[in-house]
Amino acid sequence: MPSQIVKTIILKLIKLKKDRKKPRISKLFLRPVDQ
Secondary structure, X not given: OOHHHHHHXXXXXXXXXXXXXXXXXXXXXXXXXXX
């Protein structure tokens, strides 16, 4: 996976956390990143 995709996912995660505090969404995004 290119680092650009990982960067965008992380940025989206931060935005989601700031906009809406929903652990479900962050968990879904974090799962593929960990692997």
